[in-house]
Amino acid sequence: MSRAALAPDASWPTLRQGHRGRNVTTLQALLRSHGYALDVDGVFGQGTLSKVRAFQANRGLAVDGVVGPNTWTAATPATVARRGTKGWRATAANSQVGIASSTFGASSESAWRSLQRSLGLTADGVCGRESLRSALLR
Incomplete structure (x- = not known):
């Protein structure tokens, strides 16, 4: 994959320790998909913080434990899921x-x-990087 394909988009949400909810659940599941063992419970606690830092270090990112554009881009494949x-x-x-x-x-x-239509995206039913980014921001 080219570097251009991994260029971060500034409009990803920012997550950090203390956050809760579906975006944290999504992050935790993505980290699990990269081989990081952690609870997928929607709570950005100490365990998630530790795994975020490890992921950032392993990808050569700034190790700050904050999930912003660079971390999301590195964690999110071009196609997250399809049928x-x-x-x-x-x-x-x-x-x-x-x-x-x-x-x-x-x-x-x-x-x-349905979600893609509501977000003004192409409604193909595939969860790709851009669809996921838009969903995270809603």
């Missing part, structure tokens, strides 16, 4: 549409199409 995706990437995508599942199935695809 048939299983595992932590599916969990990350599903957390944004209120589905508690590690499988990205027909209901996930339908929910993402």
